[in-house]
Amino acid sequence: xxxxxxxxxxxxxxxxxxxxxxxxxxxxxxxxxxxxxxxxxxxxxxxxxxxxxxxxxxxxxxxxxxxxxxxxxxxxxxxxxxxxxxxxxxxxxxxxxxxxxxxxxxxxxxxxxxxxxxxxxxxxxxxxxxxxxxxxxxxxxxxxxxxxxxxxxxxxxxxxxxxxxxxxxxxxxxxxxxxxxxxxxxxxxxxxxxxxxxxxxxxxxxxxxxxxxxxxxxxx
Amino acid sequence: xxxxxxxxxxxxxxxxxxxxxxxxxxxxxxxxxxxxxxxxxxxxxxxxxxxxxxxxxxxxxxxxxxxxxxxxxxxxxxx
Numbered sequence: 001x002x003x004x005x006x007x008x009x010x011x012x013x014x015x016x017x018x019x020x021x022x023x024x025x026x027x028x029x030x031x032x033x034x035x036x037x038x039x040x041x042x043x044x045x046x047x048x049x050x051x052x053x054x055x056x057x058x059x060x061x062x063x064x065x066x067x068x069x070x071x072x073x074x075x076x077x078x079x080x081x082x083x084x085x086x087x088x089x090x091x092x093x094x095x096x097x098x099x100x101x102x103x104x105x106x107x108x109x110x111x112x113x114x115x116x117x118x119x120x121x122x123x124x125x126x127x128x129x130x131x132x133x134x135x136x137x138x139x140x141x142x143x144x145x146x147x148x149x150x151x152x153x154x155x156x157x158x159x160x161x162x163x164x165x166x167x168x169x170x171x172x173x174x175x176x177x178x179x180x181x182x183x184x185x186x187x188x189x190x191x192x193x194x195x196x197x198x199x200x201x202x203x204x205x206x207x208x209x210x211x212x213x214x215x216x217x218x219x220x
Numbered sequence: 221x222x223x224x225x226x227x228x229x230x231x232x233x234x235x236x237x238x239x240x241x242x243x244x245x246x247x248x249x250x251x252x253x254x255x256x257x258x259x260x261x262x263x264x265x266x267x268x269x270x271x272x273x274x275x276x277x278x279x280x281x282x283x284x285x286x287x288x289x290x291x292x293x294x295x296x297x298x299x
């Protein structure tokens with residue numbers, strides 16, 4: 001599967017995203033600068049990496065979600081192709097309207113950087129099929145604004161339709177209903193605060209993130 | 221022309237920063253502080269002379285970038 005990683009000024013997980021994709025697919029993803037207006041021909045999977053795009057000014061992800069490349073990403077998602085946003089990437093996906101809700105300042109007001117227990121609450125998505133319904137993943141988080149908010153109706157609807165894919169074992173940030181990751185209604189856009197791309201190597205804190213990339217890129 | 225835009229969190233949206241500000245003020249002895257909400261003030265310098273046109277353009281800017289309708293409301297002052 002041909003992949004692309006979008007790079008914004010202030011992205012800092014773009015190399016990790018690149019390496020995770022390369023490890024699973026054996027192919028280097030295209031690194032696409034935010035000022036481009038088109039994805040490379042044949043791109044299937046698009047990953048929006050973590051970081052602090054535009055210094056988190058105004059709102060996290062606000063400016064990045066309006067940058068030149070984003071209309072192409074939004075159009076790509078509309079075709080049903082897979083799009084993954086991690087951390088700042090999740091914030092960019094909510095700001096662009098590809099995912100519902102918003103990510104607010106952590107309830108404890110501090111930046112949290114730790115290995116966090118997660119459960120897979122929907123193992124039937126294209127991102128989680130290789131996890132099935134595991135309940136004891138350890139995947140790192142590192143964020144200041146990961147406190148997921150949506151109105152009660154939206155939360156109920158997402159719960160009812162299986163759109164909540166990951167929940168925290170111990171809520172680190174005040175996130176509504178312990179939400180750590182969600183998919184859109186069509187199931188092809190995933191946003192999550194934990195960093196699966198930082199959990200692909202036993203020497204670097206575990207391999208619990210690997211199955212996400214294998215679910216997605218192995219099943220293509 | 222100048223536009224002043226106040227962006228604030230909608231009622232019902234938890235504001236941890238506002239809560240911390242209220243807590244700090246109470247710690248300082250300002251017991252009358254029941255709650256605090258923290259927002260943003262954005263000032264724009266604009267060309268053009270028609271205040272109505274300016275206001276409708278700024279309203280568009282608020283909807284497209286300056287506020288997030290999921291969590292925020294805004295008000296616009298043109299001067």
